[in-house]
Amino acid sequence: MPVPPTERFAARTSGMVASEIRALFAVASRPEVVSLAGGMPNLAALPLDTLSAEIADLVAREGQVALQYGSAQGVPSLREQICEVMREEGIEGDPNDVVVTVGSQMALDLVTRLYCDPGDVVLAEGPSYVGALGSFAAYQARVVHVAMDAEGLVPELLEEALRTLAAQGITPKFLYTIPNFHNPAGVTLAIERRQRILDLCAEYGVGVVEDNPYGLLGFSSTRYPALRSLDRDVVYLGSFSKTFASGLRVGWALVPPAVRDRLVLAAESATLCPPSFTQMIVSRYLEKHDWRAQVKTFTEQYRERRDAMLSALEAYLPEGCTWTVPDGGFYVWVTLPDGIDAKAMLPRAVTARVAYASGTGFYADGYGSRQLRLSYCYPTPERITEGVRRLAAVIETELEVRRTFGLPGTAPELRRGAHTPAPDTA
Secondary structure, rough: OOHHHHHHOOOOHHHHHOOHHHHHHHHHHHOEEOOOOOOOOOHHHHHHHHHHHHHHHHHHHHHHHHHHOOOOOOOOHHHHHHHHHHHOOOOOOHHHEEEEEEEEHHHEEEHHHHHHOOOOOEEEEEEEHHHHHHHHHOOOOEEEEEEEEEOEOOHHHHHHHHHHHHOOOOOOOEEEEOOOOOOOOOOOHHHHHHHHHHHHHOOOEEEEEEEOOOOOOOOOOOOOOOOOOOOOOOEEEEEHHHHHHHHHHHHEEEHHHHHHHHHHHHHHHOOOOHHHHHHHHHHHHHHOHHHHHHHHHHHHHHHHHHHHHHHHHHHHOOOOOEOOOOOEEEEEEEEOOOOOOHHHHHHHHHOOOOEEEEEEHHOOOOEEEEEEEEOOOOOOHHHHHHHHHHHHHHOOOHHHHHOOOOOOOOOOOOOOOOOOOOOOOO
């Protein structure tokens, strides 16, 4: 039988699968379920009354421009303001090298389209952002993971991966990295490792794509220099989704001049132009409001929620569970006792009215069965505590079943408590 025309898909669609995290949303949105799965920013602190007045004024005064087609590269005034935002992390960018996108996910997708042919290799931390893995799969790139430890990506393991690939005649197209407050692992790349990683990539002719949506949401006084601030050839991805409003879908890429024109052409083919309306809302917000103070308010809220999460993990999780201690961002990465499969356990957790993201969704190679990601950014501290209590009860039940049937349980060397993803567990 001939294949129907409606099913004659391109070969690259075979790598397109539903995100495990997105698939959870329908269940996790039920009010009786404490969702520790999604990374939705908490927008309760936004001055919505002031913003609504600004948006009404924007339409009244500049509606003819705001509601019209715009530049494929983005509104010029916003590109200048984006450079001001990036200076907070040591980046001196040129507005001409900024390309505004519909969220940083679009920027990542376009960069992957520009660089990757089917079969090309991309290096990424293990675990890595699920949206990035989806883009890499869509363009049929092969992901090679490099493990992390307490201080982020391990330079020695990166060098080992580069050397192994070079021996096979393979030069990866780029290293994709989330150096600050990693999604999903919650760790941050140590300052002293940053230049070493850039030097290794330069030595092997590998580009660097730095994804930094959480960089301003640090809980300590430490300001981590962006990789882009150390090397102007780094492709830097940013977003207002975490520091302002995710629903506006305004992100950007700061790229070397040699990349800019191609990226603009790719953006034109994808959307013709990013919406002027949402860009002008962001631009007005940056111009008229103390956005730095707003970021500080968000950060204080997330720190309170992080502390509630860590306290609950310490109080409730059973022996053999370990977890990261994030210094910013949205996420804690939990490793379960030996023999417990987080993905298999998830339906039972949802039945117990708690949801999380299982670790396998953050790997391209099937790893992560003992890991899960917990998000503390959206629920209240009280809901976080209750969610962890419910999760702990589910894990205890899993362990009891294994003990009853004589199955292997907790590895004796794995102690309970705060931990970090190491090469043998991440």
